[in-house]
Amino acid sequence: MEDRRPLGGAADRQRTCGVCGAEFRPDERTEVEAFTDGEVRYVAVHPGHTTHSPGREQAAARKLRKMPGHAA
Numbered sequence: 513m514e515d516r517r518p519l520g521g522a523a524d525r526q527r528t529c530g531v532c533g534a535e536f537r538p539d540e541r542t543e544v545e546a547f548t549d550g551e552v553r554y555v556a557v558h559p560g561h562t563t564h565s566p567g568r569e570q571a572a573a574r575k576l577r578k579m580p581g582h583a584a
């Protein structure tokens with residue numbers, strides 16, 4: 513069994529959740545999210561916390577549909 517995290521170090525470097533900002537406890541499980549900000553970056557988050565907000569994506573999609581010349 514491998515106990516290495518594939519993108520290990522993100523949580524250790526960061527120490528806080530990229531979504532809610534709360535500190536990770538030493539034994540806390542974390543997930544790593546990838547996002548692009550000109551380049552691909554990784555951010556450690558609590559399990560279930562996500563930087564990909566469905567609400568935000570839906571709002572963005574609605575805005576796009578309302579744009580003139582962008583008929584759905």
Ligand SMILES: [Zn+2]
Nearest residue numbers: 529532558561
């Ligand atoms: Zn969090």
